[in-house]
Amino acid sequence: MSSLCGQGELKDLLDIRTKGNFKNCGCQGNGPLSEFQNCNTTFNGLKLLNTTNLDLYPLSNITTIQGSIDIQNSNIQNLSFLTNWQFWTVKSNRTVILNLQNNPVMKRLGLPVLKKFEKKLRGLGLANIENLHPEFCITIAEFKFIFEVLELSFLNLDAKICNEEIGDIRDNVLCYFESMYDLPYNCDIIVGNVIVDFGDEEYFSKLFNVWYLYGTLTIRNTNLKTLNRLQLSYIAYLDDRDLEQQDRLIQIYSNPKLNDFLMNSVSNIITSGKREALIQDNHPDAFKDWETGEKTECAMFPYPYMYFKDYYSQFFICLFHSL
Numbered sequence: 001m002s003s004l005c006g007q008g009e010l011k012d013l014l015d016i017r018t019k020g021n022f023k024n025c026g027c028q029g030n031g032p033l034s035e036f037q038n039c040n041t042t043f044n045g046l047k048l049l050n051t052t053n054l055d056l057y058p059l060s061n062i063t064t065i066q067g068s069i070d071i072q073n074s075n076i077q078n079l080s081f082l083t084n085w086q087f088w089t090v091k092s093n094r095t096v097i098l099n100l101q102n103n104p105v106m107k108r109l110g111l112p113v114l115k116k117f118e119k120k121l122r123g124l125g126l127a128n129i130e131n132l133h134p135e136f137c138i139t140i141a142e143f144k145f146i147f148e149v150l151e152l153s154f155l156n157l158d159a160k161i162c163n164e165e166i167g168d169i170r171d172n173v174l175c176y177f178e179s180m181y182d183l184p185y186n187c188d189i190i191v192g193n194v195i196v197d198f199g200d201e202e203y204f205s206k207l208f209n210v211w212y213l214y215g216t217l218t219i220r221n222t223n224l225k226t227l228n229r230l231q232l233s234y235i236a237y238l239d240d241r242d243l244e245q246q247d248r249l250i251q252i253y254s255n256p257k258l259n260d261f262l263m264n265s266v267s268n269i270i271t272s273g274k275r276e277a278l279i280q281d282n283h284p285d286a287f288k289d290w291e292t293g294e295k296t297e298c299a300m301f302p303y304p305y306m307y308f309k310d311y312y313s314q315f316f317i318c319l320f321h322s323l
Contacts (some may be wrong), residue, residue: 029067033058040084042066048074056081063087068097076103078110086115093123096155106132108162109142117149130156137162140189140214141169147212147234147268157272161191161214161238177215180206188212193247197221207232218251219258226260236270250277259283 026041033051036042036058045067046059051074064087090097100106119125127146129136137160138146146152168174175184177192180200189212196204198221213235219227237249249271252261261279269275279286 026064026066029065036062040064045069045090046071048072048076050074051076060084065089067091068095068099070099071103072099072101074103075105077105078108079112080108080110082112085112087118088114088116089118089120090125091121092119092125093121094126096126096128098127098129098150098152100132101128101130103132107135107137109136109138111142111145113145114149119151125150125152126155127152127157128155130158132158136160139164140174140191140212143214143234143236143270144169144172144212146270147236151268152270153268154270154272157238157270159238159272161236172211180204189214191215194218195220196224205229212236216247216249216251219253219255220251221254223257224255225257226262227258228260228262228264230263231265232263233265233267234270235266235268238272248274248276248278252282253278253280255282257283259286261286 026043027035027039029042029045030047030049033053033056038061039058040061041064042062043066046062046065047070049070049072051071054075056076059081060083062082063084065085066089068090100109127150136158139162143161169189172188173184173186174189174191175187177183177190177194180194180196180203183190183203183206185206187206187210190210191214193215194207194213194217196207196217196219201222201224204222204224208229209231211231211233213232214237216237217232217235235249237247239247249269252258259282261282
């Protein structure tokens with residue numbers, strides 16, 4: 001039986017249940033820990049609910065998880081117990097494929113770098129990270145994997161960005177933002193709240209090759225005319241303050257010549273707080289339809305908007321009222 005599990009139509013099924021054969025198709029992901037001892041593939045994902053057993057060694061043999069991961073009400077500290085995990089297949093059409101919930105001692109994600117991640121359905125994959133240890137954090141390298149490979153958005157994200165990275169991430173140059181003047185020209189990743197102010201126009205090209213921003217973006221009081229040279233693809237901003245005290249992800253105001261707001265490369269925005277941009281007092285024709293002259297919707301990020309249009313309506317909001 002096991003020889004058939006990876007062939008034909010069976011290889012695309014995530015919920016196979018086999019029983020009573022000489023050798024079955026992997027293990028059931030919601031079974032007792034003892035059943036994983038000689039298992040390297042789980043079907044129906046991996047579910048660890050109400051787990052207080054710290055001996056997770058039986059799970060170290062798993063190389064393939066077929067389905068979503070759900071860890072709740074446990075004393076598990078991170079996912080590093082999946083030492084040999086290499087392959088993950090999910091159905092991700094607006095469904096939660098990673099749920100880490102009510103695990104009070106979980107401080108880190110510890111997500112392995114997979115060899116292959118496959119989505120059987122083309123759609124937005126969701127994660128829920130909720131009510132873990134107050135110091136739970138995600139590294140910038142893990143965020144890079146979440147952005148580029150897993151392509152996740154979050155229902156809840158009770159997390160901080162770990163501040164341990166002090167050097168480049170693989171081939172990407174990491175910079176900490178202090179000012180546009182001090183920012184190097186070769187940054188791929190910026191950590192910090194970027195502010196482009198009057199007089200910074202000559203340094204604006206420093207942002208042209210930035211792919212990742214871990215912070216907010218403010219452009220104010222400049223003579224800039226367009227944002228279309230930006231190649232910014234991924235934005236993550238985690239703020240544990242109350243919502244009313246949090247900064248908005250993007251603020252673009254008092255730029256009288258700025259008419260082109262299109263940031264065509266942005267494909268994912270992750271935040272634990274407000275999904276808002278404030279747009280105010282820029283060129284009077286900004287966001288106007290050329291034919292009707294009427295204000296149009298906030299089409300700053302056309303790629304994800306069109307791809308996940310139903311979900312994206314609550315994913316990002318532009319506010320046009322005054323400060």
